[in-house]
Amino acid sequence: MSSFNEEYNNIVYNRERLAEKKERLENEESIRRYRLLNKIDRRLLNEQHSMYERIQTNLYDKCNHILVYTRINEDRRGRIYKKCGCIKCGLDENKLGINRLSFEDKVMQDYLKKHKSYINGLDLHIECDLSLGMAVYSKILEKHPNIDDSTAVRYFMYAINHIKFVEVSEERKQSRAKRLLLEPDFDNWKSPNDIKKD
Ligand SMILES: [Zn+2]
Numbered sequence: 001m002s003s004f005n006e007e008y009n010n011i012v013y014n015r016e017r018l019a020e021k022k023e024r025l026e027n028e029e030s031i032r033r034y035r036l037l038n039k040i041d042r043r044l045l046n047e048q049h050s051m052y053e054r055i056q057t058n059l060y061d062k063c064n065h066i067l068v069y070t071r072i073n074e075d076r077r078g079r080i081y082k083k084c085g086c087i088k089c090g091l092d093e094n095k096l097g098i099n100r101l102s103f104e105d106k107v108m109q110d111y112l113k114k115h116k117s118y119i120n121g122l123d124l125h126i127e128c129d130l131s132l133g134m135a136v137y138s139k140i141l142e143k144h145p146n147i148d149d150s151t152a153v154r155y156f157m158y159a160i161n162h163i164k165f166v167e168v169s170e171e172r173k174q175s176r177a178k179r180l181l182l183e184p185d186f187d188n189w190k191s192p193n194d195i196k197k198d
Contacts, residue, residue, distance in 0.1 A: 053107050060111050063089040064149060065121025066137070066156075068128040070094055072193060084119050087133035087156070091119055124153065127191035128160055135180035136160060164190050 025031050065086040071094055073081045085092040095101065095109045096117055112119070133156075140147065140155045147155075163176075177186040 049103060052104070056104075056107050057111060059089050060091050060108075063091070063121075065089065065091065065119050066149065066153060067119060067121045067123045068126055068130070068133050069191075070128070070130045072127055072191075084121075084123070085130035085133070086119060086121060087128075087130070087137040090130065090134055092130055093117075093119060122149065122153070124157065126157070126160065127193050129188035129191065131182060132163070132180070132186070132188060133160070135182055136163070139180060164194050 063086060066088050067084040067086055069082045070085040070092060071083040075081070083093040085094070091108060091112070093112065095105050096112055098105070098109070101109060136159050137152065137156055140152050140159070144152070144155075168176075173187075173189065174184065177184060
């Protein structure tokens with residue numbers, strides 16, 4: 001018998017022993033329980049996902065969007081392309097055209113696709129990192145819970161212009177990031193076009 005045949009028979013023998021062990025395990029109470037828990041968890045995850053989708057869809061539907069540019073591209077002919085994001089609900093046009101997304105981002109992408117792929121709303125005509133815009137806006141709401149949109153926009157523009165154009169030390173930037181609950185290494189205070197203007 002060739003050594004190949006011997007090796008093959010060995011594998012078959014080993015797999016048979018494994019099958020016996022697996023069968024014994026399968027009848028154990030803890031394994032049965034584990035499988036049951038997995039099944040319940042999968043069902044709950046599905047419910048969680050579909051509820052998340054309903055909550056977000058409702059949020060996007062009800063929002064009177066306040067928009068900032070989150071990305072500005074210029075092609076070779078000098079034509080400008082802008083992507084918008086809403087500082088109130090976080091709806092972000094940049095999620096379109098991305099293939100690998102988290103479940104949450106996929107929900108946003110599906111919503112945008114269903115709504116003609118662009119966002120209508122009050123356009124502030126400024127370029128701003130969306131997480132920064134959302135953080136500043138939510139701080140304003142935190143201090144003035146009953147504020148109307150136009151006053152909130154005035155406060156927002158004041159705060160953003162201050163952030164963009166008043167130079168502060170690195171320590172101040174770090175403590176500001178902390179106050180706004182941004183990542184500690186957040187460094188998008190200015191947008192690329194603001195930096196070009198300097
Ligand atoms: Zn919105």
